[in-house]
Amino acid sequence: MLYGVTDLLKRNQLSVTDSRKKILELFMRSDGALAHADIEHHSGTEFDRVTIYRTLQTFVEKGIIHTIPTSDNSVRYALCKDECSEGHHHDDHVHFMCDGCGTTYCLDHVTVPAIALPQGFLASQTDVVISGKCDKCG
Amino acid sequence: MLYGVTDLLKRNQLSVTDSRKKILELFMRSDGALAHADIEHHSGTEFDRVTIYRTLQTFVEKGIIHTIPTSDNSVRYALCKDECSEGHHHDDHVHFMCDGCGTTYCLDHVTVPAIALPQGFLASQTDVVISGKCDKCG
DNA sequence: TAAATTTTGCAACAATGTTGCATTAGTGTA
DNA sequence: TACACTAATGCAACATTGTTGCAAAATTTA
Numbered sequence: 001m002l003y004g005v006t007d008l009l010k011r012n013q014l015s016v017t018d019s020r021k022k023i024l025e026l027f028m029r030s031d032g033a034l035a036h037a038d039i040e041h042h043s044g045t046e047f048d049r050v051t052i053y054r055t056l057q058t059f060v061e062k063g064i065i066h067t068i069p070t071s072d073n074s075v076r077y078a079l080c081k082d083e084c085s086e087g088h089h090h091d092d093h094v095h096f097m098c099d100g101c102g103t104t105y106c107l108d109h110v111t112v113p114a115i116a117l118p119q120g121f122l123a124s125q126t127d128v129v130i131s132g133k134c135d136k137c138g
Numbered sequence: 139m140l141y142g143v144t145d146l147l148k149r150n151q152l153s154v155t156d157s158r159k160k161i162l163e164l165f166m167r168s169d170g171a172l173a174h175a176d177i178e179h180h181s182g183t184e185f186d187r188v189t190i191y192r193t194l195q196t197f198v199e200k201g202i203i204h205t206i207p208t209s210d211n212s213v214r215y216a217l218c219k220d221e222c223s224e225g226h227h228h229d230d231h232v233h234f235m236c237d238g239c240g241t242t243y244c245l246d247h248v249t250v251p252a253i254a255l256p257q258g259f260l261a262s263q264t265d266v267v268i269s270g271k272c273d274k275c276g
Numbered sequence: 277t278a279a280a281t282t283t284t285g286c287a288a289c290a291a292t293g294t295t296g297c298a299t300t301a302g303t304g305t306a
Numbered sequence: 307t308a309c310a311c312t313a314a315t316g317c318a319a320c321a322t323t324g325t326t327g328c329a330a331a332a333t334t335t336a
């Protein structure tokens with residue numbers, strides 16, 4: 001698993017640095033999505049705030065993680081289990097935000113049904129954010 | 139129409155003030171959703187930044203407007219044509235963000251299909267954000 | 277119109293995000 | 307392994323966004 005992180009960084013033509021490894025591991029260990037603040041807390045004072053911002057930005061650009069639209073408009077990032085390591089398959093995600101524990105889940109295996117748009121509207125990406133109670137809080 | 143704004147405020151037990159009237163009118167005139175910054179620009183230096191924040195917050199609480207989750211995580215607010223004036227029917231909205239002109243549309247009449255969730259997950263609200271090209275930019 | 281209530285604007289603050297630049301760390305090559 | 311080269315980090319300073327308390331002003335109620 002440790003080797004996996006290094007490998008993933010190299011496949012994306014990124015230098016393998018401490019911060020990148022630690023942040024990637026954090027994503028891999030965590031169940032749901034992470035906000036910038038979560039990462040800052042977890043890594044303590046180890047990394048500069050700016051480094052975390054830049055690392056997240058880089059990961060998004062490389063398609064390693066993606067942002068999740070949330071109704072409370074806090075920025076959240078998630079690593080998609082199967083797809084992201086392979087490339088840019090970020091369309092048609094379903095995300096679930098639990099009102100109870102606040103966790104954001106990336107439901108990779110839930111399919112988004114086709115939605116009929118008005119005349120002249122052309123969809124390129126569909127984001128679905130469902131809120132409610134997760135299996136632990138139900 | 140001017141009377142409508144005043145009336146809407148009164149129905150929601152809110153004092154009828156300049157800022158509330160102007161901001162409501164702005165929403166009614168605008169095609170799509172508005173960000174805080176849009177409102178600040180449109181109203182010039184007429185109102186304090188804080189007043190705008192508080193007005194939007196009040197409107198959200200009263201169910202006059204609602205927030206839209208966006209993938210770029212800028213907070214946007216929209217007035218829903220038919221429903222919001224009557225109460226709190228904010229479930230199952232479809233929102234459309236145009237990559238061309240940046241407008242966010244509130245597609246009130248598009249129905250959200252049911253989405254099958256994993257065991258134990260219970261949905262209370264579903265937000266769908268579709269991005270692509272709108273009928274003016276297609 | 278006067279008293280009671282609500283809203284506004286100001287000031288100060290907190291949180292979040294960005295940029296430039298010198299220092300440090302990582303990479304490729306001999 | 308040591309070197310030069312490139313990329314990433316940390317710091318400082320700044321910009322933007324959002325929040326809170328409180329006195330002044332506007333709105334509502336009687």
